[in-house]
Amino acid sequence: MKDDFIKRHNMHLAILRLLEFPEYFPVWKDQPPRAFGVMVSGLRPAVDALGLLLSQPHAAEDQDCGQAELEVTACEIGQTLAFWLESQGRAVDAARIDFPLIHWQSLHDAQLIAKARLLRRMLILAISTDGDRLMDYDLTADDAITLADGILDFETATLTGQLRSLYREVSEILTGLDRLVLRYRRTKAGRCFADAWQAARKTTVEDLRGGAEEVVLPVCYLA
Secondary structure: OHHHHHHHHHHHHHHHHHHHOOOOHHHHOOOOOHHHHHHHHHHHHHHHHHHHHHOOOOOOOOOOOOHHHHHHHHHHHHHHHHHHHHHOOOHHHHHOOOOOHHHHHHOOHHHHHHHHHHHHHHHHHHHHHHHHHHHOOOOOHHHHHHHHHHHHHHHHHHHHHHHHHHHHHHHHHHHHHHHHHHHHHHOHHHHHHHHHHHHHHOOOHHHOOOOOOOOOOOHHHHO
């Protein structure tokens, strides 16, 4: 999946390079339809944000969402650990992780990750000091590993969701620019720009094998 995202992102970068070509820049920069320039100003930050997100190590991996699994796991481990903490006279610590499932389900993504990490830290600390007694409550290092895996799966799914959202945003901008670029065909330079734009936009994912490093000039600029 990540390779497909990267190939599509390379096409976006090729479009940005085309816009900066000295032959094309004067055609559209501060020229009617000015809505084209306004949309271009929003394109680069969106493409840059995509590139930053793609650089994350677990972005766009094929993973199940795992949100429901993390919520259930955190609830079960949290309530068991909280029960043990209460038996040790540590009610204040227990209150930090003792939540019903509906509470875990109500948390926003960042809150769920933060509380699951807190639970894992508290579990690891408890095992390091009272591991034998916690075994009576069926809490072991395996539970800490399960929490870590659940957190990672959910973080991966969150990154993938953000990627898809950003790709939709870039796609919507490019679709609007596809319509507006036709208005530049009223001059020779504008026609060359529109032809180059449409050629770049027709480049398929399968054609982007080398990263789309080159943008080919139309014949009118090669003469």
